[in-house]
Amino acid sequence: MRNFTCVCGQGVFFENTLCTACRRRLGFDPQRGELLALEPDHADPAGGSWRCADTELTYRLCRNDLDFHVCNWxxxxxxxxxxxxxxxxxxxxxxxxxxxxxLRRERWARLEQAKRRLLFTLLAMGLPVMSKSESQSEGLAFAFLEDQRSNPKVLEQHVLTGHWQGLITVNLAEADHVEREKMRQGLGESYRTLLGHLRHESGHYFFEQCVVRQGALEGFRELFGDEREDYDAALARHYTQPMPPKKWPEMISAYAQAHPLEDWAECWAHYLHMMDTLETASDYGLVPGGVMDLRRQPDIEWCLWQWSRVSVAMNALNRSMGLEDAYPFVHSEMTLRKLRYVHQRIYPSSMPTQMEASV
Ligand SMILES: [Zn+2]
Ligand SMILES: [Zn+2]
Ligand SMILES: [Zn+2]
Structure with missing residues (x-):
């Protein structure tokens, strides 16, 4: 994530709707990738139009902001x-x-916030983000659903977070901090966040475009295994049998070993964690070597090296604050190879590194 600045000079966060210094209204322009300071456009007779304080471009606020205050795009x-x-x-x-x-609005707002962070990174990387109204078969959609465990009035008995043909479903209960922590502990996971869920599920969505259509299945199977393995049976086995110990060093997480496609989605999510966090760190001047720009193909070896430093420093900072580790994972040579593979799928014009070519 980038470090944004209001037109008055005040640093502002991606989620902000108001500058705390000059009180200007803020909004994010996804086409330009900029968080903008806005002023009411008095030239608009109907009202509701806003003018960028910098560029004079005009905008309207999203309907989900006007009606529910859950959006700042x-x-x-x-x-x-x-x-x-x-x-x-x-x-x-x-x-x-x-x-x-x-309460429901608050949970929904958290999900929207995580979704916008996911989309910010995907757009910066040049990955296609289109709705199902643009393409029913190829578009991306989200369903934020409750089930009867949190709301007895709904029809769904059990909503699982997952992806199917471009539709990413998330159980609204995941946006409740207490519920999510209970699930994390129940499943023995070391990390469970809304952003992590959305990044993981987006990996399933992009598998077709980034692996299959790039003709990269052979390399995929060498690293992750055969994706044709019965998915339902594999998942059922994963959830019904006691959690096997993590197959070190091939797997980035325990869940990655459920199925090759889950391993891919986990590595995709970790790649996005790494790139987004490195972008943030570099924009705040915490990474030597200039500002990282995801719109230009970053050097994966530089990123992996910086990530080994930054992730450890983040964990040390968290421990200083009495918090759990921010990134409770350790990479092996095999998981690094998988991250290099994800990098090449997202930036297909990048040459395989020597290490990747030797896989
Ligand atoms: Zn300001
Ligand atoms: Zn919106
Ligand atoms: Zn998955």
Whole structure:
């Protein structure tokens, strides 16, 4: 993530809707990848239009901001009511008046926030982000669903987080910190976040485009195994049998060993963790060697080396604050090879590194 600055000079976060110094309204333009300071556009007779304080470009706020305050992305196309991120929503939580509605809105807002962070990185990397209204078969969509465990009034008994044909489903309960922590402990995981879920599921979505269509299945099978292995049986085995110890050093996490496609999605998520965090660290001047720009193909060997330093420093900082490790993972030569493979799928014009070529 980049380090954004308001037109007044104040540092502002990607999620901010208001500058704490000059009180200007803030909004993110996904086409330009910029968080902009805005002023009301008095030239608009209908109202509702905002002018960028810097460029004079005009925008409208996303409908999900006006109605529910769950979005800070801007709309520049006059035909649209929703921003690029919200146009991907297939199902969002019902907010009909009930005592639970404020809680539901809060959880939904957390999911939208994580989704926008995912999309920011995908867009910066030049990966295609299109809605199902643009392409039913190839588009990406999100469903944020409750099940009867958290809301007895809904029909779904059991909602699992997952991906199917471009639709990413997340159980709304994952956005409750206590519930998610219970699930994390119950499954013996060392890391469980909304952003992690969305990054993992996006890996399943991009498998077809980035692996199959690039003709890279042979290299995939050498590293991850045969993706034609019965998926349902593998997942059932993973969840019904006691968790086997992690197959070190091939696997990045215990869940990665459930199936080759889960290993891929885990490595994809870790690649996004690494690149986003390195971008943040470099934009805050914490990484030597200039500012990292995901729009230009980064050097993967430089990234892996910096990540080995930055992730350890992050963990040390967290420990200084009495917190758990931010990145509780250790890489082996095999998991590094898998990250190099993901890099080449996202930046297909990158040459295989010597180490990757030897796989
Ligand atoms: Zn400001
Ligand atoms: Zn929006
Ligand atoms: Zn998965």
């Amino acid at each position: 801007l709309v520049s196309d006059s035909d649209q009511q929703y921003c690029l991120s919200c146009r991907l929503n297939h199902i969002v939580p019902g907010l009909e008046s009930s005592t639970q509605a404020p």
